[in-house]
Amino acid sequence: MSNEAEKPNFITTSLDFLVNWGRTNSLWPFPYGTACCAIEFMSTEVGRYDLSRIGSEYVRFTPRQSDVLLVAGTISYKQAPILKRMYEQMAEPRWVIAMGACASSGGFYDCYCTVPGIDHIIPVDVYIGGCPSRPEAFFEAMFDLQKKIKDESYMKQRAERVKDQLEMIKAKTEQAKAEAREFAREKTAELKEFVTEKEQELVKKAQFWKE
Amino acid sequence: MIVLDPNGEKMNLMALNVGPTHPATHHCVRLLAALDGETIVAGVHEIGFMHRGFEKMVERGTWQQVIPYTDRLNYCSAMMNNIAFCRAVENMYGIEIPERTKVLRVIVNELSRINDHFICVAAAFQDLGGTTPFMYAFNPREEIMLIWEKLTGARLTNSFARIGGLYRDSYDGFEDDVLAACKSVEKALKDLHACLDRNRIFLDRTVGVGKISAERAISYGWTGPCLRATGVESDLRKDEPYYDYETYDWEVVVGTQGDANDRLQVRLAEIEESVKIVRQALKRLAPGPVDIVDPRIRVPAHKLAYQDMEALIGRFKSVYEGVRVPEGEYYCASECANGELGFTIVSDGSGHPYRIKVRSPSFAHVSAFNELVEGLTLADSMATLPGLNMIAGELDR
Amino acid sequence: MESVIDILESKFGAKRDASAKWDACVVVPKEYLHNAVEFLKNDPSMQFDMLLDLAGIDYLTYPNHEGPRFAVSYAFKSMKNPGRRVRLKVLVSEADLKVPTLTDLYASANWLEREVYDQFGIVFEGHPDLRRILNHVEFVGHPLRKDYPAQKRQWLSTTDFLIPELEKRLEDKGYKVIQRSKEIMPVEEEYLEGSIRE
Numbered sequence: 001m002s003n004e005a006e007k008p009n010f011i012t013t014s015l016d017f018l019v020n021w022g023r024t025n026s027l028w029p030f031p032y033g034t035a036c037c038a039i040e041f042m043s044t045e046v047g048r049y050d051l052s053r054i055g056s057e058y059v060r061f062t063p064r065q066s067d068v069l070l071v072a073g074t075i076s077y078k079q080a081p082i083l084k085r086m087y088e089q090m091a092e093p094r095w096v097i098a099m100g101a102c103a104s105s106g107g108f109y110d111c112y113c114t115v116p117g118i119d120h121i122i123p124v125d126v127y128i129g130g131c132p133s134r135p136e137a138f139f140e141a142m143f144d145l146q147k148k149i150k151d152e153s154y155m156k157q158r159a160e161r162v163k164d165q166l167e168m169i170k171a172k173t174e175q176a177k178a179e180a181r182e183f184a185r186e187k188t189a190e191l192k193e194f195v196t197e198k199e200q201e202l203v204k205k206a207q208f209w210k211e
Numbered sequence: 212m213i214v215l216d217p218n219g220e221k222m223n224l225m226a227l228n229v230g231p232t233h234p235a236t237h238h239c240v241r242l243l244a245a246l247d248g249e250t251i252v253a254g255v256h257e258i259g260f261m262h263r264g265f266e267k268m269v270e271r272g273t274w275q276q277v278i279p280y281t282d283r284l285n286y287c288s289a290m291m292n293n294i295a296f297c298r299a300v301e302n303m304y305g306i307e308i309p310e311r312t313k314v315l316r317v318i319v320n321e322l323s324r325i326n327d328h329f330i331c332v333a334a335a336f337q338d339l340g341g342t343t344p345f346m347y348a349f350n351p352r353e354e355i356m357l358i359w360e361k362l363t364g365a366r367l368t369n370s371f372a373r374i375g376g377l378y379r380d381s382y383d384g385f386e387d388d389v390l391a392a393c394k395s396v397e398k399a400l401k402d403l404h405a406c407l408d409r410n411r412i413f414l415d416r417t418v419g420v421g422k423i424s425a426e427r428a429i430s431y432g433w434t435g436p437c438l439r440a441t442g443v444e445s446d447l448r449k450d451e452p453y454y455d456y457e458t459y460d461w462e463v464v465v466g467t468q469g470d471a472n473d474r475l476q477v478r479l480a481e482i483e484e485s486v487k488i489v490r491q492a493l494k495r496l497a498p499g500p501v502d503i504v505d506p507r508i509r510v511p512a513h514k515l516a517y518q519d520m521e522a523l524i525g526r527f528k529s530v531y532e533g534v535r536v537p538e539g540e541y542y543c544a545s546e547c548a549n550g551e552l553g554f555t556i557v558s559d560g561s562g563h564p565y566r567i568k569v570r571s572p573s574f575a576h577v578s579a580f581n582e583l584v585e586g587l588t589l590a591d592s593m594a595t596l597p598g599l600n601m602i603a604g605e606l607d608r
Numbered sequence: 609m610e611s612v613i614d615i616l617e618s619k620f621g622a623k624r625d626a627s628a629k630w631d632a633c634v635v636v637p638k639e640y641l642h643n644a645v646e647f648l649k650n651d652p653s654m655q656f657d658m659l660l661d662l663a664g665i666d667y668l669t670y671p672n673h674e675g676p677r678f679a680v681s682y683a684f685k686s687m688k689n690p691g692r693r694v695r696l697k698v699l700v701s702e703a704d705l706k707v708p709t710l711t712d713l714y715a716s717a718n719w720l721e722r723e724v725y726d727q728f729g730i731v732f733e734g735h736p737d738l739r740r741i742l743n744h745v746e747f748v749g750h751p752l753r754k755d756y757p758a759q760k761r762q763w764l765s766t767t768d769f770l771i772p773e774l775e776k777r778l779e780d781k782g783y784k785v786i787q788r789s790k791e792i793m794p795v796e797e798e799y800l801e802g803s804i805r806e
Contacts, residue, residue: 034603036367039287042334042349043352043353046346046353047349048353061233073238073261074263076607077762078743079238081766082767109268110268111263111758112762113263114263132368134366213785214784214786216782217781222783224778226789228770252778253774254774255770257770258742259740259744264758430657430714430715430716431715431716432658432659539627539628539630540628540681541629541630542631542661542683551660557665559670570660570661608742
C-alpha cells in the first residue's frame with residue numbers, strides 16, 4: 001500500500017494540487033512582532049499594501065489558528081523559551097518567516113542578550129533582510145513561501161506518515177509477539193519446574209510409605 | 212490560592228498569566244494577576260523581553276555610530292530620537308546649528324510626533340477590537356512615510372540627524388509634500404474623531420478606566436502626553452525651549468481625568484498642534500546651509516573630499532576615529548512623542564562614548580501599570596495598556 | 609541653580625562635580641544621600657518632585673580616574689518650577705556596593721534601582737523587591753560592567769515564575785495567603801527542566 005501512494009499518479013497529483021492551492025491562498029499569519037519590524041508589518045496589513053490580497057486575510061494572535069509564524073523583531077534570551085513554546089503549540093502544517101535582520105541573524109545587536117538568529121531555536125522557512133524589511137520585501141517572502149508550499153506533496157507526506165505509522169505498528173507487533181513468546185517460555189519453564197517438584201514430592205512420599 | 216482579605220474574609224483567587232504573547236501586550240509586558248472573578252486584586256508585571264543591549268552596544272562604536280541605535284529606541288518616531296541625541300552632543304560641544312537645520316528638525320520632529328501618536332491611537336483601537344480607525348490612522352502615516360523615503364531613503368528607521376547638521380538637505384518639492392500630508396492628517400483626524408468621540412462602546416471601555424492622580428503620576432516619573440492627560444501642563448518645548456519652539460504659535464494640550472480615554476484624546480489633540488507647528492515652520496524654511504563647517508565635528512561633504520585635502524583628512528579622521536566629544540558628564544532631555552527622552556552621557560574625550568544611559572519615558576509609564584490595573588477587570592487592563600504607548604525598543608532598550 | 613548647589617554644599621557636605629560642565633551636578637556622600645534627596649523633594653524652596661533617571665557608571669577603564677569604581681547619578685526635575693534640574697552623584701566603591709534606597713520618596717525609584725542593580729550589581733539597601741528587571745532570572749554577572757564581555761551569551765531555560773512576587777504584593781495590600789494552589793506550586797526539578805537548546 002505504501003509503495004502505491006509514493007508513486008505519483010493522476011489521483012494523487014490532482015489531490016496535491018487541490019490541497020496546495022488551498023494552503024497557498026489562505027496563509028494566516030501569527031505575527032510574533034516584538035520590535036520595529038512589527039510596525040512595518042502593520043503597514044503591510046493596512047490599506048496601501050493590503051496583505052489580504054494574497055489570502056492572508058486575517059491576522060490571528062493565537063498559535064492554534066495560524067499557519068505562518070511571522071517572527072518580526074529581535075528575540076532576546078528572555079523571549080526565546082516563549083517563542084519556542086509558541087512554535088510548538090502551532091498545528092501542522094506550519095511555516096516560519098524570519099522578518100528583518102534581527103530575527104534572521106541578530107542584526108547589529110551582537111550582544112549578551114540577543115539571540116543571533118531565531119534558527120538557533122526553531123526551523124525557519126524564509127528569511128527577509130532589511131532593518132526593518134520593507135512591505136514589498138515581506139510580500140516577496142510570502143510569494144517565496146507560496147512557491148515552496150506549491151512544491152510540497154501532501155499525498156507523499158501522507159504516504160510517508162502512513163508508512164512510518166505502519167512500520168511503527170509492525171515494530172510494536174513484533175515487540176509484543178516477542179514479549180508474549182518470552183512470557184510463554186517463562187511460564188512453561190515455571191510449569192515444568194512445578195511438575196518436576198511435584199513428581200519429586202510424590203516420589204518422596206511413595207518412598208516414605210514404602211518404608 | 213486561598214487568601215484572607217483585609218477584613219478577614221476568605222477568598223479564592225486565581226493566578227492568571229497575561230502576556231507577553233498577548234495582542235495587547237505587544238510581546239513586551241507580562242502581567243501576573245491574582246483574579247477574584249474577573250477583577251484584578253493584585254498584579255505584578257515583568258519587562259525585559261526586548262532588552263537588546265543598547266547601552267552595551269553603543270560603547271563599542273564611535274559617536275556617529277550611536278545614531279542608528281537611537282533610531283531603534285522609539286521606532287515609531289525614529290528621527291526624534293536621532294535629533295534628541297544629536298542635540299545632547301551638540302550641547303556638549305557648545306555649537307549652534309544653522310537656522311535651516313533648526314527649522315527642518317522642527318518639521319521632522321513634529322511629523323514624527325504625528326506618526327507616533329497615530330500608531331498609538333490606531334493600536335489602541337485595534338486592541339479594543341476596532342479595525343476601521345486602524346485603517347484611517349494609517350493612511351496619513353503612509354503619506355508621511357513617503358516623505359521620509361524621499362528625504363532619507365528609509366521608511367521607518369531613518370538615521371537622518373547628524374552631530375552638527377543633517378544627513379542631507381531637503382529635496383525639491385518637500386514643502387508641497389508636507390503640506391499635502393498635513394491636509395491628509397487633518398482629514399484622518401476628522402475621521403478618527405467621528406469614530407471616537409461619541410462611540411458608546413469605546414467610551415464605556417475607556418472613560419474612567421486606568422485613572423491616576425497627578426501627584427502619583429509625577430512620583431512615578433511620568434512625562435509627555437500621559438502626564439498631560441492628568442492635567443499637569445508640562446512640556447519641555449515650552450518649559451525649556453529649544454529650536455525656537457517658544458516662537459511658534461501653539462498650545463500645550465492637557466487632559467482633565469487622567470484616564471485611558473484622556474491619554475488618547477490628548478494625543479489626538481497634540482496632532483492638531485503639531486500640524487500647526489509644521490505649517491508655521493514651513494513658512495520659515497529659508498535657503499541656507501544645513502551643516503556646520505567644522506571638519507572635527509561634522510564630516511565634510513562628499514564632493515569636497517575629491518577636491519580638498521583638509522576635507523579628505525576630515526572624512527578620514529571622523530570615520531576611523533570618530534568625533535572627539537569634550538570630556539565630562541551631561542544629562543540632556545528633549546520632548547519626544549512619549550515624553551522626556553534623556554541621555555546621560557559620559558565622555559572620556561575619545562572617539563567612543565564611555566557610557567550613555569537612556570532615560571526612556573515608556574519605562575516610567577509602564578512601571579505604574581500594576582497600580583493602574585488593580586481593581587479593574589481583566590478586560591479593562593487591556594484597554595489601559597495601549598494608552599501608555601509602551602514601545603518595546605524604548606522600554607527595554 | 610547655583611543656590612541649590614551652595615545649599616547642598618553647606619548642608620550635606622556635597623561637592624560640585626568637576627566633570628559636569630554643562631549642568632548642575634553635585635557629589636553627595638553616601639550616608640547623606642537620603643537626607644539630601646528628602647530635603648530636595650520637600651523643601652519649599654527646592655521642590656524637586658520628579659526623579660527622572662538613575663544612571664550607573666563604571667569607571668574601570670576611564671582614563672586617569674581616581675577614586676571608587678562605580679557611581680550612580682540621580683537626575684531630578686522640578687515640576688512646580690519648570691526648567692529646574694539638578695543631578696546628584698554617589699560614589700560607590702567595589703568593596704562596599706551599597707547605596708540607600710529612595711523608594712520611600714519616589715515611586716519611580718523602584719524600577720530604576722532594580723535596573724541599576726541588574727546592570728551593575730549595586731545593592732540598594734531597603735529596596736522592597738530588588739530583583740533583575742531587564743535580564744532574565746538565570747543570568748550570572750552584571751552586563752554593563754566594563755569587565756563583562758559584550759558577547760558572552762547566557763541561555764534561559766524557563767520563564768520567571770513570579771508567583772512569590774504576586775504573593776508578596778498581595779501581602780503588601782493587606783491580604784494573607786493561607787493556601788497556595790496545587791498546580792502553581794513550584795517543583796524544583798520542573799522549574800529548571802529542559803534547556804531550549806536540548
